[in-house]
Amino acid sequence: MTPRATYRLQFNDGFTFDDACAIVPYLAGLGVSHVYASPILSSRSGSSHGYDGVDPTRVDEELGGEPGLRAFVAQLRAHGMGLIADIVPNHMAVGGAENAWWLDVLENGQSSPYASFFDIDWDTPDEALKGKVLAPFLGEPYGAVLAAGDLALVFDDALESFAIAYHHHRFPIRPEDYPAILRAGGEDFEALAQRFEAAEGRSGFIEACRVTASMGERLEAVEEAWRDPQMLHELMESQHFRLAWWRVAGDMINWRRFFDITELAGLRVEDPRVFDMIHATILRLYREGLVDGLRIDHIDGLRDPAGYCHHLRERLDALTELRPEEAGRERAWLIVEKILGRDETLPLDWDCDGTTGYEFMDRASAVLYDPRAAEALSELWSEVSGRYPDFESEEADARNELLVRDFSGQLEACARAFHAMTQASLETRDITLAALRRALTALIVAFPVYRTYATEGASPGSDAPHLAQAVDAAKAMSAPGEEGVVDLIAGWLSGIGPADAQARGEAAARFQQLTAPIAAKAVEDTAFYRYGRLISRNDVGFDVDALAIAVDDFHMASTRTVSEHPGGMVTTATHDHKRGEDVRARLAVISEDPGSWAEAVAEWFERNRRLSGELIDPADEYVLYQMMVGAWPLDLAPDDAPGLAAFRERLAGWQEKALREGKLRSSWREPDEEYEAACQAFLEKIGDPDRSLPFLEAIHGYVQHIAPAGALNGLVQAFLRNLVPGVPDLYQGCEFWDFSLVDPDNRRPVDYAARMTALTEGPSLEALLPHWRDGRIKQALIARLLKLRSNAPARFVEGEYVPLDVAGARAGNVIAFARRYSSSLLIAVAPRCASGAVDAGATPLPDPQWWGDTRILVPPDMQGTPMRDALRDDRTACGPSRDVDAPLAPELPLVELLATLPFALKVSS
Secondary structure, three states: OOOOOEEEEOOEOOEOHHHHHHHHHHHHHHOOOEEEEOOOEEEOOOOOOOOOEEEEEEEOHHHOHHHHHHHHHHHHHHOOOEEEEEEOOOEEEOOOOOOHHHHHHHHHHHHOOOOOOEOEOOOOOOHHHOOOEEEEEEOOOHHHHHHOOOOEEEEEOOOOEEEEEEOOEEEEOOHHHHHHHHHOOOHHHHHHHHHHHHOOHHHHHHHHHHHHHOOHHHHHHHHHHOOOHHHHHHHHHOOOEEEEEHHHHHHHOOEOEEOOEEEEEEEOOOOHHHHHHHHHHHHHHHHOOOOOEEEEOOHHHOOOHHHHHHHHHHHHHHHHOOOOHHHOOOOOEEEEOOOOOOOOOOOHHHOOOEEOOHHHHHHHHHOOOOHHHHHHHHHHHHHHHOOOOOHHHHHHHHHHHHHHHOOHHHHHHHHHHHHHHHOOOOOOOOOOHHHHHHHHHHHHHHOOOOOOOOOOOOOOHHHHHHHHHHHHHHHHHOOOOOHHHHHHHHHHHOOOOOOOHHHHHHHHHHHHHHHHHHHHHHHHOOHHHOOOOOHHHOOOOOOOOOOOOOHHHHHHHHHHHHHHOOOOEEOOOOOOOOOOHHHHHHHHHHHHOHHHHHHHHHHHHHHOHHHHOOOOOHHHHHHHHHHHHHHOOOOOOOOOHHHHHHHHHHHHHHHHHHHHHHOOOOOOOOOOHHHHHHHHHHHHHHOOHHHHHHHHHHHHHHHHHHHHHHHHHHHHHHHHHOOOOOEEEEEOOOOOOOOOOOOOHHHOOOOHHHHHHHHHHOOOHHHHHHHHHHOHHHHHHHHHHHHHHHHOHHHHHOOEEEEOEEEOOOHHHEEEEEEEEOOEEEEEEEEOOOHHHOOOOOOOOOOHHHHOOOEEEOOOOOOOOEEEEOOOOHHHOOOOOOOOOEEOOOEEEHHHHOOOOOOEEEEEO
16 A cells, blocks of 8 residues: 555664554654664664665564564554565675675585575686685785784684684685695594595585584684695685785676675576565565565666566565455555656656655755855855866766776676677677777766666667767767767667677676666765765755756646656655755755855855864865754754764764765775864864854854744745655654754664654644744644645545646745645645745744735636635634635735745645
């Protein structure tokens, strides 16, 4: 079934199923229909997020295991709620010693039953890697690690095998080497060595291992015999893995990773056996009624997303009728994490309900910005930083850098796949591997979306405009005479031209599974941290080039959602966001008065010049000021030393990540500790009231000036999210103000006791408005809107979305629309870019007189409909009602409509 509304919970060993049971009554009272859980299957010990899974066949014991899950779901069912599970079919965590499938591959190579589970190239041109898995987990070059004695042969009791130990990593030794290993320990182990030689199959070896383990300290003699580096090296050379320095991964790795993370290995879920193993437990939980729907992580990492969705949907549909009756037998809700580029839509033929809503998060943010500020803010950024005024140039540089530095091995494998096709034809055999590599580089750098969706057959028509755009840009970058190579590759991706279908499918898959991680790492995890025009527009799934969108564009996208994916998720905060939703909302106010912002920033630079000196890059200083303004807590005074210390600590964590992700002055690969220390020291100085009180008073004053308008934007985001087409998702804790920073700051524990108390008290929105700083008004608004959805679900699930015309002096400052299903009608009105009407330090309510003659024009077919106000407590107020069952007039003046609350919501009786 399609959820009415979801609430995202981040499970870990600090917040388990048992902890979640305690808040279910609160979530039910808030109006949520389903908990949307982070991954619940077994992940690495101590994982804070669950996306580093090690065993998809078990519910994570750290969360409470399957008994804990069953108790949690029972509590949900008792309150009429359900559970949506997040699953990760694209990758598993490797390295360490917890992934039994991966360890089996290291031990047994291509003969392992799990060898086909991982996307490993066993036949690379590198002779040293023929039939081996590169294991680039060493902190230093292999020779140095070996000479230092940091590699050791051990018998691991937990694994019941001999393995090479390196810190927490274990690399199992192939069984055929056990006799030689044992004999090195002396005559005492001869009998055991013979037993190994006589044993048949894996079961015999395990039994022998158990006998070995019972020998206790005697095994020390075997381990000691292998301390000699040369002996150990010779042993390792015969294994199914090749140990290497982590830095060589980008150039040499022969298996697909999740982005550039070497401890996350890609899975071949397109293999039916792999699919079945990965999904067996989660599908069983669905059949047993414990899970009601699935969220698919990083769908673009899969070889064939469309095929995967169809197969998964078939499996879910087949199990639906087998579910317990009390769990419901409606079709499972299925959504995919898919980042859509500009002018890209989710393919209609995937048979899923929609995306996780990043595109809505972008729209709900961009519609609150004033587009007229784009040029001024771009020029200010370029002037301060010395960098590009536009994002497109920053993105192209980052794509080039990362493709060459971190993905050259994957690029080489992709080029070889296309080269194999050129060599199969006399017409193309003179096209060199190097030429193909250059053409692919240009295409990938220019690619405007995450990927295409070509298979062994033709590419879907929806790919054509994006591929054409990339081809034009790539040909412009190509050397004279090589434009034809770009066309040839594009033809194969489109299914045009002679080629073996299987070879073309393999080449297309390698290309598509390379463009997606490049987009993610180069754009979101690099260029986003380099481009600082206004950092609130740099977030997951955002179109950073566009500072703002028009209201008509917002309406157009919402209307399209009704016809294409009305059951998709809409959200404004996620576990992956780089800034909390109310940080972004506050910084949006800057676009309404970029001149005042420029003056304030110039004053802060001048005031802090003595502290920054020439050490701090002005770009980093400028971005720091933005983050301080955006995330400054509403109750933080400029002389509150303990509060400022806590704020500085959070900012320091964000700053380190920002510097390293940007890869300009520091990086994760090569941290510049001196520069990072200088930035840390600067932050400590400007954030210390004993040393920088005038600056703190100045920045606090600016925050107080824009905070009410920022809060208004935050309320409008929540208002829109819960009324537009789609399933509204609420990220944990964001029912109060969300001034979080990038993860892990946005995954801090939530104070549910305060939220429960606030929801129980339940005063009216009008009564809460003067106390807006405590966040209760946001919670109350969300609860009111979710109750409305509960009372008339069909209006939101099946109802149409009708943009409403606005006339008058402030027509551009209004978002107005209707939701209609049969005779059920709702009219919603919210302000945008209204900071000029909000007094500094006052409530987030525009002065009603500011609206002047602005009015909503009601379509003739809606006029006269009896309507009531859905936000004010008119039916429980003393005295006559102000607006109960009043017929809808042809025009709705905003001076009256928005007199006591910053938004209006009318519903038919």
